[in-house]
Amino acid sequence: MSTQAQAVIGALYGDEGKGLMVDRLAAATPAAVVVRSNGGAQAGHTVVGEAGARHVFHHIGSGSFAGAASHFSRFFVAHPMLLLDELAALDALDVKPDISSDPRASVTTPFDIIINQALELARGAARHGSCGLGFGETVERNLRPEFALSTKDLFRPDLHDRLVSIRDAWVPVRLAALGITALPAELAAALADETTIARFEADCAAYLDRVTLWPDRRLCERGAVIFEAAQGLLLDQDGGGFPHVTRSNTGLSNMLAISAEAGITELNATYATRCYTTRHGAGPLKGEISALPGIKVVDPTNAPNEWQGSLRLAPLDLGVLRDAIAPDLALERGGITVSAGLAVTCLDQADDGFAVTDRGEAMRLDPAIAAARISELVGLPLSAESWGPRRGNVRLCVDVDAARIAAQ
Incomplete structure (x- = not known):
């Protein structure tokens, strides 16, 4: 059983190529299990297979094209309604991932989505940049034990009663706390529809048919661990620019906690960045411009949408990049050795x-030497550089493990 693990972390605002890097690492790691260490279905990690098949991973680990298993950690927020759609899309590509989940992983309900969308709509021009999938509201609700819902609770005989309680007791209290006195018509109809709970219960039953309960502490028995973070360091709930953040820790913090439970003693982290900066959603973006000279941005995944608008652009700021990574590497590690690359x-x-x-x-x-120069200026060894959307376009640096520095 290995006590080493690899990790891929977004260094800025997300959309840095984490899915591509996880796919490449999984292809080079026999019997890998990709561990979702934060976030939920609002993630959008794009992988293009060598034969051209393309999938945007939301729940499932981005190593699935390479045959890796997936694991939802205790910090993951599951979304049974959307997982089934993703599994159907992967099945059409003849990809059938093996999935496990820590019993403590939280579960999103339809009512979290309703509250999330109502709140974001009420903010108008002051939106926070939410995806509208209920992630933050799930985290908020689970702070109240009487309304909490985790993966293990989906087996409870009183699941229906708990969902009714969330709808009838939690939703009014939460809406009042948010100052929302009336829901948009479509959301109000979904809340009042008696079939909403029945459909969700059916989704949960199907979810349990595909997901095996497996505690984080036994993670290494599943395979060689590759942690896959969601979003980026500048969206971290503790270190990002509040209020335009996600309700999770997007870097090493959760990975270290999981590793401590699982007996992992060495963690090799790769911080990913594009050669320019993007942000999809509201919030500050230093140096933002409408177009990047010398760069033709190609990004079919982050299409303009109602919740996050259009993809925003800026030149890569190396000072911002250094300042984002440094606090993550300064976290208390509890005796776990961490090495880092870019x-x-x-x-x-x-x-x-x-x-x-x-x-x-x-x-x-010069693009030919840019990755090495950026890594040098940031102060981390170069782990990989990509010249296209497929794993064959990724160059892993020779002797990466030997070249990595132990982050101090």
């Missing part, structure tokens, strides 16, 4: 020269 993605989208900034000073980089 992955730079989307280099194929850059022309002969493109700009990055460092503490307000602009510099132009």
